Amino acid sequence: MYKTFYGFREKPFSKTPDPRFLYMSVGHREALARLQYVLEEREIAILTGEIGCGKTTISRALMDAMGDVYHFCFIFNPRLAAIEFLRVIAANLGVEKPSTAKDFLLGEITQALYDLHENGRCLVVVVDEAQLIPDREIFDEIRLLTNFQLDDQNLLSIIIMGQPELRRIVSAPLFEPFRQRVAMTYHLLPLTLEETQEYLDFRMTVAGGCAGLFAPDAVQRIYELTGGVPRKINTLATNALLTGFAKDLAWIDASVIEDIKNEIII
The missing domain is CATH 3.40.50.300 (P-loop containing nucleotide triphosphate hydrolases)
Structure with missing residues (x-):
């Protein structure tokens, strides 16, 4: 599914406590x-x-x-x-x-x-x-x-x-x-806005993909909706990638986050 589309070897935002994906804020x-x-x-x-x-x-x-x-x-x-x-x-x-x-x-x-x-x-x-x-x-x-x-x-x-x-x-x-x-x-404490950007890029890189898939306005919206809590970020980011894959989007911007924000519980 979205893994192949975005070049990931594995899911970048899994909820399991894998220390490989521990972003060190x-x-x-x-x-x-x-x-x-x-x-x-x-x-x-x-x-x-x-x-x-x-x-x-x-x-x-x-x-x-x-x-x-x-x-x-x-x-x-x-x-x-x-x-x-x-x-x-x-x-x-x-x-x-x-x-x-x-x-x-x-x-x-x-x-x-x-x-x-x-x-x-x-x-x-x-x-x-x-x-x-x-x-x-x-x-x-x-x-x-x-x-x-x-x-x-x-x-x-x-x-x-x-x-x-x-x-x-x-x-x-x-x-x-x-x-x-x-x-x-x-x-x-939860992540800051800057750390949220770094967190998203870090996990995508560990999963075999590339950094920068989420536009700055998307990161801003993710931060506002999740309060910088990593588990909530994972949920929102995963759904954003699924939506991006379904719409054949190479770039996740704030409009994607707005489309899905009411469809998930975070």
């Missing part, structure tokens, strides 16, 4: 650098941002950038009881049948962490959509996980990602003990 570069530091120091970090700003993609890029020294455990649905949360981590560490008794379960995690350390590796727990964590107890368990340590270093790092309301949740007084364990917080 100023904010994304800083977020990635800060998370790398947190892993090296084996601390806790909180990364927030609007839906679709690229938090999950950054976590995948982090995994690729840090190499085999780190063992990643991704928890994509944190709507768990505290014991279930710990059992997910234990299973990721290779515990075949994690205990349902908390004292035994913690012993299994401890042994698995020491085994991982003996093999020169460090666990990284990444909790996505953390604003959905149902109660304080899981935050307490996250805090207590940092008690797994040697004399000079922790045995794991923790990255907690969520929507902006996560910052409000953890700012409550009852989360003070948890906040004291957090080494870094960062809020990822």
